[in-house]
Amino acid sequence: MTDESCRADVWLWRARFFKTRSLAAKFIDEGRVRLTRLGQESRLDKPARPVKLGDQLVFALGGRLIAVQVEAFGERRGPAEEARTLYSSLEAG
Numbered sequence: 001m002t003d004e005s006c007r008a009d010v011w012l013w014r015a016r017f018f019k020t021r022s023l024a025a026k027f028i029d030e031g032r033v034r035l036t037r038l039g040q041e042s043r044l045d046k047p048a049r050p051v052k053l054g055d056q057l058v059f060a061l062g063g064r065l066i067a068v069q070v071e072a073f074g075e076r077r078g079p080a081e082e083a084r085t086l087y088s089s090l091e092a093g
Helices: 008-014 021-029 080-086
Strands: 005-007 033-037 040-043 050-052 056-061 064-070 087-089
Touching: 005 008, 008 021, 008 033, 008 050, 008 080, 080 087
Parallel strands: none
Antiparallel strands: 005 050, 033 040, 033 056, 056 064, 064 087
């Protein structure tokens, strides 16, 4: 990947939505993550698909609908406080 993108499974793992990268990859393989980029909505079909800054991801996890915008990629899977800087919530309220 380039400096302008990151693998979808890696980003979801770094942002601490999943405990392991393989769980994130399995979730994506099952077609359970929607990506919106430049107004075009699509379903992520492969874990290696890139996410870019400004992309919006929507998925259901633990009975909750999660809608976030990618704000940064991060260099590692850090503590929760660091992970929260990778995204902004799109949920109303």
